[in-house]
Amino acid sequence: MDSMLIQALINGILFGGVYVLxxxxxxxxxxxxxxxxxxxxxxxxxxxxxxxxxxxxHHIDPILMVPVLFISFFTLGYVMQGSLVNRLMESPPxxxxxxxxxxxxxxxxISLILWGPFTRILTTELSGASIELYSLSxxxxxxxxxxxxxxxxxxxxxxxxxxxxxxxxxxxxxxxEAAKLMGxxxxxxxxxxxxxxxxxxxxxxxxxxxxxxxxxxxxxxYTLFAFFITVMGGMGYLPGTFIGGLILGLLQSYVMTYYxxxxxxxxxxxxxxxxxxxxxxxxxxxxx
Amino acid sequence: xxxxxxxxxxxxxxxxxxxxxxxFLYALIVSIIFLVLIPILKVPFYWIRFLTNILxxxxxxxxxxxxxxxxxxxxxxxxTFFGVGAYTxxxxxxxxxxxxxxxxxxxxxxxxxxxxIGAPTLRLHGAYFAIATWSFAEALKQLFNVLxxxxxxxxxxxxxxxxxxxxxxxxxxxxxxxxxxxxxxxxCKLGFAFRAxxxxxxxxxxxxxxxxxxxxxAFTISALYAGFLGGAYSLWINYVYPGDAFAGLKTDQMFVxxxxxGIGSYLGPIIGATxxxxxxxxxxxxxxxxxxxxxxxxxxxxxxxxxxxxAVGLILKRREVIxxxxxxxELVK
Numbered sequence: 001m002d003s004m005l006i007q008a009l010i011n012g013i014l015f016g017g018v019y020v021l022x023x024x025x026x027x028x029x030x031x032x033x034x035x036x037x038x039x040x041x042x043x044x045x046x047x048x049x050x051x052x053x054x055x056x057x058h059h060i061d062p063i064l065m066v067p068v069l070f071i072s073f074f075t076l077g078y079v080m081q082g083s084l085v086n087r088l089m090e091s092p093p094x095x096x097x098x099x100x101x102x103x104x105x106x107x108x109x110i111s112l113i114l115w116g117p118f119t120r121i122l123t124t125e126l127s128g129a130s131i132e133l134y135s136l137s138x139x140x141x142x143x144x145x146x147x148x149x150x151x152x153x154x155x156x157x158x159x160x161x162x163x164x165x166x167x168x169x170x171x172x173x174x175x176x177e178a179a180k181l182m183g184x185x186x187x188x189x190x191x192x193x194x195x196x197x198x199x200x201x202x203x204x205x206x207x208x209x210x211x212x213x214x215x216x217x218x219x220x221x222y223t224l225f226a227f228f229i230t231v232m233g234g235m236g237y238l239p240g241t242f243i244g245g246l247i248l249g250l251l252q253s254y255v256m257t258y259y260x261x262x263x264x265x266x267x268x269x270x271x272x273x274x275x276x277x278x279x280x281x282x283x284x285x286x287x288x
Numbered sequence: 289x290x291x292x293x294x295x296x297x298x299x300x301x302x303x304x305x306x307x308x309x310x311x312f313l314y315a316l317i318v319s320i321i322f323l324v325l326i327p328i329l330k331v332p333f334y335w336i337r338f339l340t341n342i343l344x345x346x347x348x349x350x351x352x353x354x355x356x357x358x359x360x361x362x363x364x365x366x367x368t369f370f371g372v373g374a375y376t377x378x379x380x381x382x383x384x385x386x387x388x389x390x391x392x393x394x395x396x397x398x399x400x401x402x403x404x405i406g407a408p409t410l411r412l413h414g415a416y417f418a419i420a421t422w423s424f425a426e427a428l429k430q431l432f433n434v435l436x437x438x439x440x441x442x443x444x445x446x447x448x449x450x451x452x453x454x455x456x457x458x459x460x461x462x463x464x465x466x467x468x469x470x471x472x473x474x475x476c477k478l479g480f481a482f483r484a485x486x487x488x489x490x491x492x493x494x495x496x497x498x499x500x501x502x503x504x505x506a507f508t509i510s511a512l513y514a515g516f517l518g519g520a521y522s523l524w525i526n527y528v529y530p531g532d533a534f535a536g537l538k539t540d541q542m543f544v545x546x547x548x549x550g551i552g553s554y555l556g557p558i559i560g561a562t563x564x565x566x567x568x569x570x571x572x573x574x575x576x577x578x579x580x581x582x583x584x585x586x587x588x589x590x591x592x593x594x595x596x597x598x599a600v601g602l603i604l605k606r607r608e609v610i611x612x613x614x615x616x617x618e619l620v621k
């Protein structure tokens with residue numbers, strides 16, 4: 001009983017790390033541009049499918065797909081912001097939201113056309129392997145996914161704190177008008193921000209492909225999961241996503257261990273709704 | 289007494305409108321008469337089905353327009369009310385209730401749900417409101433997915449009580465009612481408060497408009513129609529399950545139709561729904577549903593980029609963008 005509890009805790013934390021990675025991009029995009037990328041989950045699923053595909057067709061290791069997907073998704077976001085979304089920045093927020101809504105429908109159905117509605121999971125030689133520790137088992141793939149998530153998040157943090165572009169993005173986040181006056185090319189910062197948002201979703205996709213099964217309609221659920229985490233931590237407040245990810249990971253793992261797995265979605269969305277009502281700025285109250 | 293007076297005033301406003309916007313309203317009346325006569329003319333069954341579908345979607349999009357178009361809140365979970373309506377009819381008929389009672393209940397329950405969740409949710413703004421309604425809709429869908437009493441994800445079957453002509457008239461009735469509601473909100477003084485809230489909440493509030501009250505009214509009315517149509521839908525399809533009754537796709541489609549036609553105008557949903565479903569009917573023979581969805585997504589993106597005013601904006605060129613000042617003047621009077 002006790003070890004089951006700890007096992008669920010470990011699983012929750014490991015899953016939570018990947019969830020944090022999904023939501024960091026969403027939170028950053030919202031913080032900097034006040035855009036809600038409702039296609040985040042569909043990008044994750046697309047990344048997962050691409051990883052799956054590459055492994056089956058060319059035996060490319062999923063870990064190798066991490067940088068590949070980051071760069072290609074970053075480019076997609078960068079180009080999309082530059083060519084399409086920047087035009088919408090002046091129009092009412094409704095328009096941005098609906099634009100990404102359309103993008104989400106487009107993406108999930110492209111996945112559906114290319115790969116069909118079947119549930120897939122990427123099995124490699126490491127799939128069943130786990131580290132045994134007393135009576136606990138830590139699946140190696142989940143551990144790697146967790147580690148890579150943390151590495152990517154730390155890299156993002158260093159990028160935002162230490163590099164010139166990163167500082168410029170933070171400045172845009174804090175005060176767009178002032179940043180403009182200081183000579184920061186806000187349009188370019190927007191492009192990079194959406195690029196990072198897309199890129200992290202791609203990386204999360206590559207990680208998720210191995211640790212859980214996926215199919216195109218799951219994209220919407222991942223988007224809502226990402227909302228759960230960002231809202232819980234405060235939209236646009238990056239450190240908050242850690243707590244949000246942890247809560248979701250633990251919720252999922254405990255409900256799956258002790259109750260019905262289908263209940264996870266119901267409870268998560270109900271909690272998201274209630275949190276929005278009682279603390280829309282997140283549990284720390286630091287959201288935008 | 290005051291209410292009767294207001295009603296009379298509204299009626300006289302509608303009549304004066306008939307004089308002002310002759311073409312559209314006459315066209316509307318003629319098409320309504322035509323639509324009423326259609327089943328008597330013994331048209332093929334296929335056309336009845338096609339028209340029922342178009343009318344259903346016009347009604348749903350009009351109901352979405354009441355909340356999105358006139359109060360500026362993006363309701364991403366509008367399908368909830370449709371689903372609640374559909375399930376209410378299915379469950380109440382299952383308990384042996386006479387179907388009109390079930391149908392009336394479907395609208396009432398949807399409206400009650402809107403009051404219960406609307407009061408706290410409508411305090412949220414912009415994206416927060418969108419996410420809240422969306423998450424609530426998904427939560428409810430997941431709840432029906434696990435509830436054994438309603439057949440979990442398999443759903444419930446509804447006995448086929450009505451003929452397709454009956455359903456056609458039923459949906460026609462609700463749709464006309466929803467269009468009339470939109471016309472009243474858009475053109476008559478009753479609706480000024482709604483539009484004032486959309487154009488400038490603060491300004492409206494300082495002039496004594498009870499914003500939260502009017503917003504809740506709008507939300508409730510829009511839920512009422514969605515609920516009624518949901519109920520009629522389950523009498524038509526004779527089968528409800530969470531994946532269909534609460535499908536996010538339904539909200540998506542309502543938004544496409546609303547955007548395509550134009551937000552904040554009673555004509556928008558009519559144009560949007562008719563255009564989209566007609567295109568679909570033609571494409572259906574060549575395309576599968578997935579390609580249709582790709583088309584839908586692309587259309588949304590391009591409408592937002594190229595014609596945010598919708599088709600109504602393109603046709604009329606003078607789409608009434610009421611300035612806050614003008615509205616406030618009206619309110620002060």
